[in-house]
Amino acid sequence: MSEQQTLWQFMSMESDKLLNQTLQHIGLTFISLLFAIAIGLPLGILIARKRKLSGTILGIAGVLQTVPSIALLGFMIPLLGIGAKPAIVALLIYALLPIIRNTYTGIIGIDKHITEAANALGMSKLQILLKIELPLAMPVILAGIRTATVINVGVATLASYIAAGGLGEFIFGGISLNNTNMILAGAIPAALLAIILDALLSIIQRLDFKKLRRILTAFPVALVLFSALYILPSAYGSGLKAGFTPEFMGRQDGDLGLKSAYGLKIQTVVISDAVMYQAAYSKELDVISGYSTDGRLKAFDLKILKDNKGIFPPYYAAPIVLQSSLKKLPGLEDALNLLAGKITDSIMTDLNYRTDYLHQTPTQVAKDFLIKNKLYKTPRNGNMGTVKIGSKIFGEQYILAEIYSMLIKGNTDYQVETKTGLGGTKICFDALVNNQIDFYPEYTGTGLLAILKPDAKLVTKISSDRDETYRYVRAEFLKKYNIKWLKPIGFNNSYALMMRQKQSAQLNVNTITDLKNYLDKN
Amino acid sequence: MIELKQVSKKYGDTIAVNKVSFKVEEGENLVLLGTSGCGKTTTLKMINRLIEPDGGQILINEADVLQQNPENLRRGIGYVMQNIGLFPHYTIEENISVVPKLLKWEKKKTADRIYDLLKKLHLPENILQLFPSQLSGGQQQRIGLARALVANPAILLMDEPFGALDNVTRSKIQEEFKELEELKRKTIVMVTHDVLEAFELADRICLMDRGEIKQIGTPKDLLFKPANDFARKFLDGQRLALEFKVIKISDLWPNLPNAANNDAKALNPAMTIWSVMEMLSSKGTTELSFVNKNDERKVVNFNELSKAFNEYKKHLQP
Numbered sequence: 001m002s003e004q005q006t007l008w009q010f011m012s013m014e015s016d017k018l019l020n021q022t023l024q025h026i027g028l029t030f031i032s033l034l035f036a037i038a039i040g041l042p043l044g045i046l047i048a049r050k051r052k053l054s055g056t057i058l059g060i061a062g063v064l065q066t067v068p069s070i071a072l073l074g075f076m077i078p079l080l081g082i083g084a085k086p087a088i089v090a091l092l093i094y095a096l097l098p099i100i101r102n103t104y105t106g107i108i109g110i111d112k113h114i115t116e117a118a119n120a121l122g123m124s125k126l127q128i129l130l131k132i133e134l135p136l137a138m139p140v141i142l143a144g145i146r147t148a149t150v151i152n153v154g155v156a157t158l159a160s161y162i163a164a165g166g167l168g169e170f171i172f173g174g175i176s177l178n179n180t181n182m183i184l185a186g187a188i189p190a191a192l193l194a195i196i197l198d199a200l201l202s203i204i205q206r207l208d209f210k211k212l213r214r215i216l217t218a219f220p221v222a223l224v225l226f227s228a229l230y231i232l233p234s235a236y237g238s239g240l241k242a243g244f245t246p247e248f249m250g251r252q253d254g255d256l257g258l259k260s261a262y263g264l265k266i267q268t269v270v271i272s273d274a275v276m277y278q279a280a281y282s283k284e285l286d287v288i289s290g291y292s293t294d295g296r297l298k299a300f301d302l303k304i305l306k307d308n309k310g311i312f313p314p315y316y317a318a319p320i321v322l323q324s325s326l327k328k329l330p331g332l333e334d335a336l337n338l339l340a341g342k343i344t345d346s347i348m349t350d351l352n353y354r355t356d357y358l359h360q361t362p363t364q365v366a367k368d369f370l371i372k373n374k375l376y377k378t379p380r381n382g383n384m385g386t387v388k389i390g391s392k393i394f395g396e397q398y399i400l401a402e403i404y405s406m407l408i409k410g411n412t413d414y415q416v417e418t419k420t421g422l423g424g425t426k427i428c429f430d431a432l433v434n435n436q437i438d439f440y441p442e443y444t445g446t447g448l449l450a451i452l453k454p455d456a457k458l459v460t461k462i463s464s465d466r467d468e469t470y471r472y473v474r475a476e477f478l479k480k481y482n483i484k485w486l487k488p489i490g491f492n493n494s495y496a497l498m499m500r501q502k503q504s505a506q507l508n509v510n511t512i513t514d515l516k517n518y519l520d521k522n
Numbered sequence: 523m524i525e526l527k528q529v530s531k532k533y534g535d536t537i538a539v540n541k542v543s544f545k546v547e548e549g550e551n552l553v554l555l556g557t558s559g560c561g562k563t564t565t566l567k568m569i570n571r572l573i574e575p576d577g578g579q580i581l582i583n584e585a586d587v588l589q590q591n592p593e594n595l596r597r598g599i600g601y602v603m604q605n606i607g608l609f610p611h612y613t614i615e616e617n618i619s620v621v622p623k624l625l626k627w628e629k630k631k632t633a634d635r636i637y638d639l640l641k642k643l644h645l646p647e648n649i650l651q652l653f654p655s656q657l658s659g660g661q662q663q664r665i666g667l668a669r670a671l672v673a674n675p676a677i678l679l680m681d682e683p684f685g686a687l688d689n690v691t692r693s694k695i696q697e698e699f700k701e702l703e704e705l706k707r708k709t710i711v712m713v714t715h716d717v718l719e720a721f722e723l724a725d726r727i728c729l730m731d732r733g734e735i736k737q738i739g740t741p742k743d744l745l746f747k748p749a750n751d752f753a754r755k756f757l758d759g760q761r762l763a764l765e766f767k768v769i770k771i772s773d774l775w776p777n778l779p780n781a782a783n784n785d786a787k788a789l790n791p792a793m794t795i796w797s798v799m800e801m802l803s804s805k806g807t808t809e810l811s812f813v814n815k816n817d818e819r820k821v822v823n824f825n826e827l828s829k830a831f832n833e834y835k836k837h838l839q840p
Contacts, residue, residue, distance in 0.1 A: 117607025120572055120679075121620050121669070122597035135611050 010181040024165040029152040030226035032091030044103025061097040081284045087164035095148035102144025106137025146201040153194040163269030175424040176247030243271040243285040257311035295352025302498040306511040314492035315445030325438035335411040340487035348491040366402035382413025390437035391420040400441045447473040529578035540733040551710040553724035561733040600670030604682035608654040615650040621673040660691040680712040766796040777830035781819035788813035
């Protein structure tokens with residue numbers, strides 16, 4: 001009961017955002033649907049006329065459908081930038097197949113005697129299409145539109161990855177911030193939206209011909225009206241545009257801190273960490289929230305703005321392990337601690353640079369690193385049990401997971417199973433708590449702010465001192481979750497605001513205060 | 523008037539219609555008869571260009587159909603098909619109004635014409651707001667006919683128009699069809715595989731096999747002057763019934779005994795043997811009397827009828 005209360009409280013507290021995101025979500029879904037119909041319907045008609053083309057066109061639409069949505073959004077950025085355009089194009093690509101296929105099936109499924117009669121009465125080809133074929137195929141076409149709508153409501157959640165808004169902002173923000181209420185505040189409206197739209201369209205689909213005709217004239221009007229709901233996030237006066245990850249948006253050492261400590265007011269969109277650097281490089285964004293050790297910093301020629309008020313304290317990275325796993329797998333702790341203190345900030349940045357920019361595989365980078373530091377040993381191929389390693393979904397974590405994997409194989413008789421690419425802090429941490437993985441590399445700041453969430457007073461007291469933070473999370477994790485923080489790996493990772501080198505020099509913006517002053521002036 | 527000159531149609535290597543030529547006079551009813559696959563339907567559909575011929579010429583009132591806009595051509599030709607092909611999403615009224623709408627008739631004119639047709643086809647007015655699926659098969663076929671007739675086309679093409687109906691409904695609609703004044707003025711080309719139907723409705727029959735015309739002539743020609751073995755064998759199964767349907771009392775006139783009395787209910791000798799026999803067996807009477815234009819009177823019973831019929835056939839043998 002209390003859980004529901006808090007969800008309700010969260011939703012009413014964030015009702016402005018929720019309404020805005022829901023409208024954006026509906027808008028995105030319908031704009032892309034509108035375009036998908038505008039393209040899919042004529043294509044479906046075309047292949048119903050020229051059946052030889054049907055295999056090719058349905059094949060292409062089918063292949064497009066199988067491209068993973070995140071990958072598709074990634075492909076769009078160099079072509080269309082970030083924001084609404086690429087999101088709409090990606091959504092329309094997913095909606096295309098059901099619409100083309102159902103238009104085609106609907107038309108070729110019409111009793112051929114009916115079209116022959118229409119022909120024999122002297123109707124023109126266009127009249128036959130508009131008055132006979134499309135109305136008779138309409139229930140099947142509507143079924144296709146219905147499928148496309150439900151797909152779109154689902155895929156539109158991913159639009160928040162590329163700063164196009166929608167309910168995905170809450171969902172992915174919630175996953176990153178380990179905030180169940182936030183996830184549900186996005187997921188429940190999205191699910192309801194899918195169910196309601198599905199039900200509405202199923203009613204239209206089952207109407208008899210007479211009523212259908214009247215509804216069908218209203219349908220395009222409704223489509224356009226819904227599309228108009230999509231209003232881009234309102235802009236502040238300045239010309240600069242920021243892209244922050246959903247996690248950054250909700251953290252005290254993130255957007256909240258920027259607002260309270262610096263009073264920074266900048267036009268902000270929510271965007272996935274995976275595409276953020278690329279977007280900054282291609283001038284879609286001017287300011288982004290990155291990680292201080294990220295290799296793409298070097299790769300994309302970005303500059304860290306100095307945090308002159310110290311809202312991004314440095315945090316240690318260290319593996320966190322289930323106590324039960326340490327007991328079950330003796331020798332594991334020693335193997336993991338081999339890495340303690342070995343990776344400094346500059347080494348981590350370099351390792352990240354190798355994967356992000358030189359496109360070496362994490363395995364290769366990990367092996368090279370270990371050999372260089374004389375830590376590499378040939379795998380023992382032992383059979384004493386299996387260690388399950390987890391990692392979050394960004395580059396640094398893949399490399400760390402590989403390094404740990406090699407250390408375990410070379411120094412113990414365990415086999416290794418890696419579960420890399422776990423979506424966010426919540427997914428990773430839940431996997432650990434539920435014994436799906438034995439350990440993963442975590443950051444003390446995330447442990448403090450996203451998992452433990454102590455009150456603000458305590459946070460300000462301890463978060464300025466990284467050793468104090470480490471001691472606090474170590475003690476609390478052991479007490480609360482029976483999870484042990486091993487020795488820090490050495491590097492500090494923290495959030496950082498970044499700009500393009502060139503722009504920073506041009507505007508003479510070197511610190512966050514510079515940025516605020518620049519924004520206030522313009 | 524319709525004229526086909528050396529019309530051919532090929533599908534790949536198979537010749538569906540091979541150099542077919544015939545003329546249909548104004549007001550005439552020509553029936554294309556043959557087994558399935560003989561090319562009769564293809565021939566019919568080439569007349570309104572539902573199928574485009576590969577060779578030859580088709581003239582309607584001396585104008586080449588291939589030179590005309592196909593849509594305009596079809597709007598001027600009624601078309602009735604076996605599967606009826608009513609539009610399931612149109613009401614009956616909308617179904618019948620298709621061609622008048624295409625021809626941009628005034629609403630009043632269309633409505634008047636539809637009511638006129640409904641009356642002639644014995645259909646209730648409240649049927650107009652229904653959808654085709656709410657009608658019986660016989661009603662649907664009548665609507666199909668109404669749709670073809672509504673714009674008063676001079677020509678009517680019918681593709682197995684009674685093929686989808688059960689036997690009882692079919693003979694009833696065939697009767698109505700024969701009685702319909704509208705149809706008597708029209709030039710009709712009709713396709714059927716049913717020999718009895720062809721003999722019942724045709725002025726002339728065009729017998730086809732494997733894309734070629736085997737014989738073209740009146741029902742009597744086909745029966746008594748078969749042009750070849752195919753024509754003879756095609757009718758063999760139902761020969762006697764066909765003869766009864768074709769031969770009239772007037773044909774047997776000389777062989778029938780004169781009547782002594784002056785029966786006031788004397789009948790017209792244009793009746794076929796078939797219908798006379800039906801009357802004799804149903805009315806419970808043993809005799810029927812006839813009177814011709816010259817006021818000659820004859821009397822007929824079963825015995826006399828079969829005797830005269832045999833005499834008549836003996837005459838026909840060469």
